[in-house]
Amino acid sequence: MPFVINETMGAYSELLMLLAAGTYTVAFIAFAWDLAKSSKALRAIDLKAAEAAGAVAGAKVPVAAGVGAAAGTSEAVAGANRVDAHLAGPAGRAERPSSSAAKAGAGSAAGQTADGDMRYAGERRVPARVAVALTILGVLIHGAGVVTRALGAGRVPWGNMYEFLTTGAFVAVAVFLLVLIRRDLRFLGTFVVGLAIIMLVAASVAYWTPVGHLVPALQSYWLIIHVSIAVLSSALFTLTFAMSALQLVQAHRQKTIAAGGADKLGFMRLVPSALSLENLSYRINAIAFIGWTFTLMFGAIWAEKAWGRFWGWDTKEVWTFVIWVVYAGYLHARATRGWTGTRAAWLSIVGYLCVVFNFTIVNQFFNGLHSYSGL
Amino acid sequence: MSERVKANKKSPAPVAAAKAEAALPALGPLGMLRWAWTQLTSMRTALFLLLLLAVAAVPGSLFPQRPANPFVVTQYIKDHPEYGKLLDTLQLYDVYSSAWFSAIYILLFVSLIGCVVPRAIAHYKAMRSQPPRTPKRLSRLPEYGTLVVPAGAGLPASDAINSAAGLLRKRGYRVEVRDDGGARPSLGAERGFAKEVGNLVFHTSLIGVLVSVAIGGLFGYSGQRILVEGDTFVNTLVGYDQFTPGTNFQSSQLQPYSIQLDKFDVTFDRESPGKFGQPIDFNAEVTTKENPDAPAKKEILKVNDPVTLGGTSIYLTGNGYAPVVTIRDGAGNVAMQGPVVAKLQGDNYYSSVVIKVPDAAPDQLGFVGFFLPTAFITDEGISFSGDPDLFNPQLTLNSYFGDLGLDNGAPQNVFELDVSKLTPLNNRNLDAGGITLAPGSTFTLPDGKGSISFDGVKRYVGVDIHHNPGQVSALIFALLAVAGLIVSLYVNRRRVWVRTGTHEDGRTMVEYGLLARGEDHRLAAEAQAIRKMLAGEWQLPSDEVNQDGAPGTASTQQTPSRQGHNGADSVTTPTGSAGPAKDK
Ligand code: HEM
Numbered sequence: 001m002p003f004v005i006n007e008t009m010g011a012y013s014e015l016l017m018l019l020a021a022g023t024y025t026v027a028f029i030a031f032a033w034d035l036a037k038s039s040k041a042l043r044a045i046d047l048k049a050a051e052a053a054g055a056v057a058g059a060k061v062p063v064a065a066g067v068g069a070a071a072g073t074s075e076a077v078a079g080a081n082r083v084d085a086h087l088a089g090p091a092g093r094a095e096r097p098s099s100s101a102a103k104a105g106a107g108s109a110a111g112q113t114a115d116g117d118m119r120y121a122g123e124r125r126v127p128a129r130v131a132v133a134l135t136i137l138g139v140l141i142h143g144a145g146v147v148t149r150a151l152g153a154g155r156v157p158w159g160n161m162y163e164f165l166t167t168g169a170f171v172a173v174a175v176f177l178l179v180l181i182r183r184d185l186r187f188l189g190t191f192v193v194g195l196a197i198i199m200l201v202a203a204s205v206a207y208w209t210p211v212g213h214l215v216p217a218l219q220s221y222w223l224i225i226h227v228s229i230a231v232l233s234s235a236l237f238t239l240t241f242a243m244s245a246l247q248l249v250q251a252h253r254q255k256t257i258a259a260g261g262a263d264k265l266g267f268m269r270l271v272p273s274a275l276s277l278e279n280l281s282y283r284i285n286a287i288a289f290i291g292w293t294f295t296l297m298f299g300a301i302w303a304e305k306a307w308g309r310f311w312g313w314d315t316k317e318v319w320t321f322v323i324w325v326v327y328a329g330y331l332h333a334r335a336t337r338g339w340t341g342t343r344a345a346w347l348s349i350v351g352y353l354c355v356v357f358n359f360t361i362v363n364q365f366f367n368g369l370h371s372y373s374g375l
Numbered sequence: 376m377s378e379r380v381k382a383n384k385k386s387p388a389p390v391a392a393a394k395a396e397a398a399l400p401a402l403g404p405l406g407m408l409r410w411a412w413t414q415l416t417s418m419r420t421a422l423f424l425l426l427l428l429a430v431a432a433v434p435g436s437l438f439p440q441r442p443a444n445p446f447v448v449t450q451y452i453k454d455h456p457e458y459g460k461l462l463d464t465l466q467l468y469d470v471y472s473s474a475w476f477s478a479i480y481i482l483l484f485v486s487l488i489g490c491v492v493p494r495a496i497a498h499y500k501a502m503r504s505q506p507p508r509t510p511k512r513l514s515r516l517p518e519y520g521t522l523v524v525p526a527g528a529g530l531p532a533s534d535a536i537n538s539a540a541g542l543l544r545k546r547g548y549r550v551e552v553r554d555d556g557g558a559r560p561s562l563g564a565e566r567g568f569a570k571e572v573g574n575l576v577f578h579t580s581l582i583g584v585l586v587s588v589a590i591g592g593l594f595g596y597s598g599q600r601i602l603v604e605g606d607t608f609v610n611t612l613v614g615y616d617q618f619t620p621g622t623n624f625q626s627s628q629l630q631p632y633s634i635q636l637d638k639f640d641v642t643f644d645r646e647s648p649g650k651f652g653q654p655i656d657f658n659a660e661v662t663t664k665e666n667p668d669a670p671a672k673k674e675i676l677k678v679n680d681p682v683t684l685g686g687t688s689i690y691l692t693g694n695g696y697a698p699v700v701t702i703r704d705g706a707g708n709v710a711m712q713g714p715v716v717a718k719l720q721g722d723n724y725y726s727s728v729v730i731k732v733p734d735a736a737p738d739q740l741g742f743v744g745f746f747l748p749t750a751f752i753t754d755e756g757i758s759f760s761g762d763p764d765l766f767n768p769q770l771t772l773n774s775y776f777g778d779l780g781l782d783n784g785a786p787q788n789v790f791e792l793d794v795s796k797l798t799p800l801n802n803r804n805l806d807a808g809g810i811t812l813a814p815g816s817t818f819t820l821p822d823g824k825g826s827i828s829f830d831g832v833k834r835y836v837g838v839d840i841h842h843n844p845g846q847v848s849a850l851i852f853a854l855l856a857v858a859g860l861i862v863s864l865y866v867n868r869r870r871v872w873v874r875t876g877t878h879e880d881g882r883t884m885v886e887y888g889l890l891a892r893g894e895d896h897r898l899a900a901e902a903q904a905i906r907k908m909l910a911g912e913w914q915l916p917s918d919e920v921n922q923d924g925a926p927g928t929a930s931t932q933q934t935p936s937r938q939g940h941n942g943a944d945s946v947t948t949p950t951g952s953a954g955p956a957k958d959k
Contacts, residue, residue: 212647
């Protein structure tokens, strides 16, 4: 082994990881504050709107801003659903006619923070800006932590559970911030940053491993290709998981409100309509699914190189396959009548739970060729 | 969302009715068959089978699997007498070759074929036919807009439509111009046929992957061999320690190449505190010959870096120590000499050793014990290995004599010796004590039974040898599948219609509408682009354009015509002629 482990770098790295976790914690608080504050502001706007609506006799105004997008078109879309349902083409497609749903929402949602397209709009949200700034600071520190770890070990920093967690958290936050450039997903901030904190803490407390060499089984350029794509796809799945979960809550809320019930989940005002959530999470899931397909394929190629067979139903392979099939099911569900919407969201959630299971339980408790938790 | 929920709530009645109707036995046998086929090839069934496949794959990760680890399965059944056997009857130790797992994926692939073939035919027809007729009311399409060309521009309605057709063609659309001599000429255009092609390629390639895997199972083979430094493996059936042929394997398939292990080096981690002594590099120097007459070639075999030879690949999958011993029998003759492969048992290459000496006379001899590369003994007298490297190698053995039972022909595991019928010579409880040997030392067995010398230590490697003829095609199909998948997800299939007409005051009125087939979040952007393209071609100032279409609707000119309220029928009209109904 020509490379000599640099433990000083390793120590710096650990310090930076903790610093990053600290910064994220402040960012988390800011994101939560943003949710609370916007929710309050939006309620005020809504109340005014409701009053105004009351004045105009007979006018039906959606009570909650967040629902604006779908509620406004609900009648029509339901109609479309019925009329179009028996026609050829993927059923239920008519209710997702490209941009029109989004556009419809854009105009009507007065105080909405993220419109149907999830483009930036509306007024400035100071807490959200602070939160994003803090997250950027956190991710820079975190990135430095990942890089110093790599320098300390003289290789890519993903060779054991500690490194999967720290690097995975970094990628999750980085992907989130990258998506933020084009889409206003700041309502996911608490979730993503919260998850990153959990991962960093778990890495430092439960999985701490000093910088070290790779075991021979992992010494391959396929480690770089296979694992980086897996981590990237998982980061995307993380986003869609959060969106699908919110979609379920939002759908429930919209239903309640449409039925004239009270809006008990005020903070959900900040979140776009269920339909918008579904559409964007579909698009992200499609990218992530391609990524996962590559993960599976490259894993098989690597397995062929390392063990002489490209597929052997090793525990890790089984679960990677299960995840792939579940998301293939998700894509099919989106094209099957009666399976779009809520059910597709459930599939996306189940798929992510499998990802988490594959990463935690399988890596640690199942014996297989992939048991390299590094502990 | 709520609307969808509502719609779902309403549906049970008609669905139930449809189901009842479908289940009516009045169909007759042929009708039943057709009904079953329709069901099987429906999207809903595909989804159901996919999810079922995911669920069915899980038990394979919960229970030990025979193909991977037959011994663990046997042990598992022993350890769980209550349900161990039951699980076996349910084929839960052979999940991936079980009847139920096979049934699911075979059904899935039958469904897949039943789905792909009609779709392919329909798509072929669609690609050869003209874009669907122009809808009466373009304004009901999800994307709609109007343009007005001033009277002075000298662009009559028919010229405008032809010019638009040319532009759309350039943009990759297939265009048909209709009625261009009439008062209201129009055009229909369509693009993105690759989307469906991609989808078909993707699904077909999955079949290809499956077939390739099956071919590998039929014609492939694999085997294992342990090679001590200096050993040579020749690729013939007898050369293998263990051999697993595919269903259709013929021994003539084996090319008689040879591979000799010259030297095997292991590098241990000597710097990381937590990982001290962990192996970080395995390096096997080998000499290979393609066939007995071919020139010898020096190669390096490493983990993750197999050697390819004679259509097979050779993988480094295991390693350990092989103490070299010389055993003399009671008559003073050398009954055995050479390395003995020690089987890994614990940390730091703590390994078990079994030596059988059937050639010893007058009595056959047997030895059972341990090899420790760096021997340590605790205060309680328990020995363990303190390091994986050879710092203090030690052989600790018990010895036996008697009939080893090798002569009756029954195959025996070389790593096990049944001592129940043998007479102990040496062990801790006997006066003679156990045997403890350091390299270079010799121990004389009691009762004149002979002696054992520990001459030195060699290393050995375990290699796996695989031949899989389906591998390359599996890879090709997998790559095709991904390519198809990407095309299918990222090409958008769109239709555009344009209609022109001449206003009483001489201006040329142009309206256009767009419709996506399938998921398409960029349809609005496409509408914008087409609008810009037309406006640019006809030199219309893009903001002025709106002023005249229909008073008061200027702002909605490029946006969806009427926001969904009549989205229903607008979508209906053009999709009427759409491809195969997959979910009737
Ligand atoms: C081995 C099992 C299968 C897998 C892994 C699978 C996977 C996929 C994936 C990932 C997609 C989305 C990407 C794309 O549009 O190309 C898809 C789409 C599709 N699949 Fe499958 N599929 C399978 C079996 C089937 C079967 C049996 C059918 C027919 C009954 C089917 C019909 C379709 C259709 C119609 C689409 C296009 C949906 C759309 O328009 O978005 N698939 N499939």
